[in-house]
Amino acid sequence: MKEKRFMSGTAFLFPAMHAQDPKTLGDFRLVARLGEGGMGQVFLALSPGGQPAAVKVIRSEFAQDAQFVRRFTQEVRTAQKVRGAHLAPLLDADPNDDRPWLATTYVAGPSLRDLVVNHGPLPTGQVMLLAFGITHALGDIHAANVVHRDLKPGNILLDETGVKVIDFGIVKSLTQSVTYSSHSTRVGTPLFMSPEQAMGRTVGPASDMFALGSTLYFLATASEAFAAENEWAVVHRVVADHPDLSRLASPLRRLITACLNKDPERRPTPQQVQAWCEQELGDALRPGAWMGITGARESIQQRTAALRAIALHGPSAPSTATSDRSGLDGGDEVRVSQDQNTTSSAPTEVLGSPKRTVQAPTRSRPARVGGIIAAHMTLILAAAGALIWAAFLPIMSEHWTDKSSGNQVAHVTVFFHLHDPWMPQIPIGVSGVESNWQLAPVGIFGTALTLVACALFLLTLSKNPEAKRVSEIAHAIYWCWIVIFAFFALFILPMTAGISIEDDNPAYEIRSVFMPGGWLMILANGLMAYAFQRTRGRIKKLLS
Structure with missing residues (x-):
C-alpha cells in the first residue's frame, strides 16, 4: 500500500531550498521548495505575520515578453476579484519584477x-x-x-x-x-x-x-x-x-x-x-x-x-x-502551481523508505487501438477500390445451349449500369429463356452496403452504448451478406470451370461465367471478409 x-x-x-534560490520576494520569506514546472518554480513562503503562502516564480525569459x-498584469487584477470558501485566493503579485511572481494561500x-x-x-x-x-x-x-x-x-x-x-x-x-x-x-x-x-x-x-x-x-x-x-x-x-x-x-x-x-x-x-x-x-x-x-x-x-x-x-529537511x-x-x-506535487528538479525519495517510482493509474484504453483502426480501414478502402473497378467492367456472361442439338443458341454479357442499375438487359431472342442480369446490381449494391457496415463495426471499440448497438447491427449485416454472396459465388464458380446446368426451360442448358468485373467483386468481398475477421479477432484479444 x-x-x-x-x-x-x-x-x-x-524539500529544502537550493543555494541559488531567492531568499525573499516582496514581503514573503521563502522557506522550502514545493516543485518546479515548465514556467518556473513554486516555493513555500511565510508572510511577515507567519501566514503560509505558495509563491510561484516565473522564469526570467518570460519577463522579457511584453x-x-x-x-x-491583467490576469492578476482579475484573479484578485475571485474570492470564496473553496478557493486558494491570490495574496499578492509583482508582474514587473525581474522574475514575475504571485503568491496564493498555501493549502496544507x-x-x-x-x-x-x-x-x-x-x-x-x-x-x-x-x-x-x-x-x-x-x-x-x-x-x-x-x-x-x-x-x-x-x-x-x-x-x-x-x-x-x-x-x-x-x-x-x-x-x-x-x-x-x-x-x-x-x-x-x-x-x-x-x-x-x-x-x-x-x-x-x-x-x-x-x-x-x-x-x-x-x-x-x-x-x-x-x-x-x-x-x-x-x-x-x-x-x-x-x-x-x-x-x-x-x-x-x-x-x-x-x-x-x-x-x-x-x-x-x-x-x-x-x-x-x-x-x-x-x-x-x-x-x-x-x-x-x-x-x-x-x-x-x-x-x-x-x-x-x-x-x-x-527549514531543516535535506534536499532529498x-x-x-x-x-x-x-x-x-x-503548470506553475501551488500544488506540491509538481515535478522536482532532481529525483526525490521519502526519508526512511527505499527509492521507488509511484506509477499513475493504468490507462484503460488499449495502446494498439490506432493500429487496428488503420489496418482495418486500409483493407476496407482496398476492397472499395476493387468494387468500383468492377462496376465499370463486365460482371459475367451467360451461354444457352440447345440440349437436343448441342448448339449454342444465345449469349449475353452482363454489365452493371450505373445510370440505371435495374434496367433489364437486351432480350436474349430465345423464347422461354431469361437472363440473371439482376445479379450484377445486387452484387455491387450488396457489397457496397456491407463495406459500410464493416467500417461501422469499428464502433465496437467505443464505450457509448448507442455506438455499440450500431456495431452489432453492422455485424448482422455483414454475416447476412456473406452468406448470400457465398451462395451466389458457389453457384457460378462451377459453371465458370466448365459445368453446365439445366435452365428453367428444360430444353436448354445454361452456363454462367465470371468475367473481370465478377472476379474483382469476389476480390472485394474477400478483402472485406479478411478485414472483418482480422479486426474482430484483434479486438476480442485486446478487450479480453
Whole structure:
C-alpha cells in the first residue's frame, strides 16, 4: 500500500531550498521548495505575520515578453476579484519584477489526485461531497467572469475546511500568451479538456463543467475518462467518444453524464450540481465531513505538522526530502502551481523508505487501438477500390445451349449500369429463356452496403452504448451478406470451370461465367471478409 509507506514512521518533510534560490520576494520569506514546472518554480513562503503562502516564480525569459507582462498584469487584477470558501485566493503579485511572481494561500493538504493514486477509487458518497465543494468554488470563479480552463484532480486540494481549487484563470492565460514564443509550453491538460477547448474554440463556464465530469469520473474509478495512447487520440476521444459509466452508482452516473454532454448548452451549472449533491447527501453534508474522506485525515495532519515545524524551527529537511509525489500528472510540467506535487528538479525519495517510482493509474484504453483502426480501414478502402473497378467492367456472361442439338443458341454479357442499375438487359431472342442480369446490381449494391457496415463495426471499440448497438447491427449485416454472396459465388464458380446446368426451360442448358468485373467483386468481398475477421479477432484479444 503506497499510503502506508508514508505512514510507517517517516514524517512528511518539504524539500529544502537550493543555494541559488531567492531568499525573499516582496514581503514573503521563502522557506522550502514545493516543485518546479515548465514556467518556473513554486516555493513555500511565510508572510511577515507567519501566514503560509505558495509563491510561484516565473522564469526570467518570460519577463522579457511584453505580451506576457501585459497579460500577467491583467490576469492578476482579475484573479484578485475571485474570492470564496473553496478557493486558494491570490495574496499578492509583482508582474514587473525581474522574475514575475504571485503568491496564493498555501493549502496544507493533498491533491485529490494524491488521494486516489494512494487509496484507489473513492466511494460514491465521498465523490458527491467533493463535487459539492468543487462546484461551490466554480460558482465563485464564474461569478467573477473567470473561467478556470484547467480543472483537474491535481488542481484541487483538500484541507480541514474542505476542497480548495487552485490555478484558476491566471496560469492557463499566461501559458497561452507565450505559446508562440516557447516550445516548452502546452495549452491545457488534454485528459480533462472540454470538446470545445480541445478544438480550439472559445470556452466559457460550461467548459469547466465538462472538466468537472472528467474529474469526478477519475475520483470514482481511479482512471481517466478519455485515456488513450497519445494526446491526439485523447483529443479525439474527448470530442467524439463517451466513457463507460455502467459501473457507477445511479446518482453519480447521472451527474457525470450531464457534465460530459458534448453540447455546452446542455451541461448543468455549478448551482444545479450543488442542489443535486445536497439532495443526495442529506445529513452527510455536515461540518467536518471532509476529514472522513479516505486518506484525508492522515495526509492533512502530516502536512499541517510539517508546516508547523518549518514555521517554528525553519527549514531543516535535506534536499532529498519530498512531499508526496504520487499525484504527478502527465502533462503537468507546464503548470506553475501551488500544488506540491509538481515535478522536482532532481529525483526525490521519502526519508526512511527505499527509492521507488509511484506509477499513475493504468490507462484503460488499449495502446494498439490506432493500429487496428488503420489496418482495418486500409483493407476496407482496398476492397472499395476493387468494387468500383468492377462496376465499370463486365460482371459475367451467360451461354444457352440447345440440349437436343448441342448448339449454342444465345449469349449475353452482363454489365452493371450505373445510370440505371435495374434496367433489364437486351432480350436474349430465345423464347422461354431469361437472363440473371439482376445479379450484377445486387452484387455491387450488396457489397457496397456491407463495406459500410464493416467500417461501422469499428464502433465496437467505443464505450457509448448507442455506438455499440450500431456495431452489432453492422455485424448482422455483414454475416447476412456473406452468406448470400457465398451462395451466389458457389453457384457460378462451377459453371465458370466448365459445368453446365439445366435452365428453367428444360430444353436448354445454361452456363454462367465470371468475367473481370465478377472476379474483382469476389476480390472485394474477400478483402472485406479478411478485414472483418482480422479486426474482430484483434479486438476480442485486446478487450479480453
